[in-house]
Amino acid sequence: MNVLSLEKLDSNFDRYHRMCGEAMSKKAFDELAPLAPEAVTFNIKRAVEHWPGNIVIRTETPGYVLDRPAFIRSVLDRAKKEGCHLEKGAATSIVKDGNGYLVRTKDGWEIRSKWIVGADGWNSLVRRTFFEGAPRMLWTEQYVTGVQTEKDVMSFYYDQKYLGGYRWVFPHPKGSRVGFTKGTDMVPEALERHVRPIPYDYHSFVKGGACLVGDSAGQANPITFGGIRQGMVAAKMMASSLVNGGLDDYERKWRRSKRASTSYVKAFDALKLMDNDALERSMGPFRSGYGRRTMLRAMLSGKETRKLYQAYALAAEWGW
Numbered sequence: 001m002n003v004l005s006l007e008k009l010d011s012n013f014d015r016y017h018r019m020c021g022e023a024m025s026k027k028a029f030d031e032l033a034p035l036a037p038e039a040v041t042f043n044i045k046r047a048v049e050h051w052p053g054n055i056v057i058r059t060e061t062p063g064y065v066l067d068r069p070a071f072i073r074s075v076l077d078r079a080k081k082e083g084c085h086l087e088k089g090a091a092t093s094i095v096k097d098g099n100g101y102l103v104r105t106k107d108g109w110e111i112r113s114k115w116i117v118g119a120d121g122w123n124s125l126v127r128r129t130f131f132e133g134a135p136r137m138l139w140t141e142q143y144v145t146g147v148q149t150e151k152d153v154m155s156f157y158y159d160q161k162y163l164g165g166y167r168w169v170f171p172h173p174k175g176s177r178v179g180f181t182k183g184t185d186m187v188p189e190a191l192e193r194h195v196r197p198i199p200y201d202y203h204s205f206v207k208g209g210a211c212l213v214g215d216s217a218g219q220a221n222p223i224t225f226g227g228i229r230q231g232m233v234a235a236k237m238m239a240s241s242l243v244n245g246g247l248d249d250y251e252r253k254w255r256r257s258k259r260a261s262t263s264y265v266k267a268f269d270a271l272k273l274m275d276n277d278a279l280e281r282s283m284g285p286f287r288s289g290y291g292r293r294t295m296l297r298a299m300l301s302g303k304e305t306r307k308l309y310q311a312y313a314l315a316a317e318w319g320w
């Protein structure tokens with residue numbers, strides 16, 4: 001296929017793509033092969049969760065914090081070698097044009113194509129033009145600080161004030177990056193500030209020859225807030241569907257995948273309603289850590305919390 005990738009950002013590209021924890025699990029790359037974890041800044045060994053009631057849960061979670069702009073560039077270089085045309089340009093309008101589409105850019109180009117893939121982020125032009133409604137948005141703020149933290153650990157702090165979310169502390173070359181649901185915590189002394197939404201809970205991915213992948217499709221996981229793997233796996237499904245003649249297979253595969261489970265959104269909505277006592281109670285069975293036995297005991301402890309644990313287990317496996 002003759003593929004054109006259009007990117008609107010130029011000098012701002014790195015800054016935009018650093019507005020992220022930049023974390024990906026090792027499992028993500030098992031699925032994304034032959035892509036490999038390039039531009040790794042830190043190798044992650046553990047997640048440490050701090051829950052109300054002084055519950056601290058340590059889990060082995062192999063993964064990476066990437067230099068995400070460099071990682072994306074390595075993916076784009078690879079695509080270019082495979083024959084993809086990479087152009088700088090901001091799409092400003094897309095209209096149906098016979099059997100295909102006509103894209104107009106800010107610089108006055110007109111591009112005709114048979115298919116349109118909206119991989120254009122949370123405020124997707126493709127979604128706004130051809131699809132109805134929008135994903136729900138979880139607005140977040142994140143800060144790069146000079147405060148040092150363990151370089152192989154991702155830390156999470158749960159509290160009712162984060163409204164279903166949490167505060168995360170990840171390693172950063174300058175110290176740490178600290179993020180939380182927008183407006184829910186004190187702003188730390190920071191070197192950089194990032195504000196962006198994480199779109200989730202949307203259920204329309206294909207309309208004729210147009211489709212959505214990644215944040216445009218609200219495919220991020222509302223339990224882990226992970227969206228890089230989700231978007232890349234969706235893109236892989238979409239591409240293999242397209243080369244086989246159309247987009248229907250993409251929609252079918254995504255809907256059947258563990259990533260599309262409705263359990264994540266239900267769990268997130270349940271977490272939003274829980275106060276610190278309820279959060280503490282829900283994590284009580286795991287005081288001594290996550291494990292098969294503790295998970296089994298927890299699963300038997302009640303219907304509502306069972307759904308929560310199922311969503312956590314799925315998210316740990318598929319969500320980042």
Ligand SMILES: Cc1cc2nc3c(=O)[nH]c(=O)nc-3n(C[C@H](O)[C@H](O)[C@H](O)COP(=O)(O)OP(=O)(O)OC[C@H]3O[C@@H](n4cnc5c(N)ncnc54)[C@H](O)[C@@H]3O)c2cc1C
Pocket residue numbers: 006007008009019020021022023024089090091092119120121122124125140141142179194195196197198213214215216220225226227228229231320
């Ligand atoms: C604070 C924060 C922390 C996060 N941490 C993590 C994390 O640690 N791990 C993780 O997996 N996920 C994380 N996420 C989620 C993750 O960042 C997103 O889900 C992911 O970036 C989505 O990728 P995408 O390619 O779909 O969209 P984007 O990254 O938004 O990329 C869209 C691209 O399309 C371009 N574009 C947009 N409109 C046009 C146009 N009209 N014409 C041409 N080009 C256009 C943009 O310039 C951009 O380059 C985090 C999100 C936030 C906000």
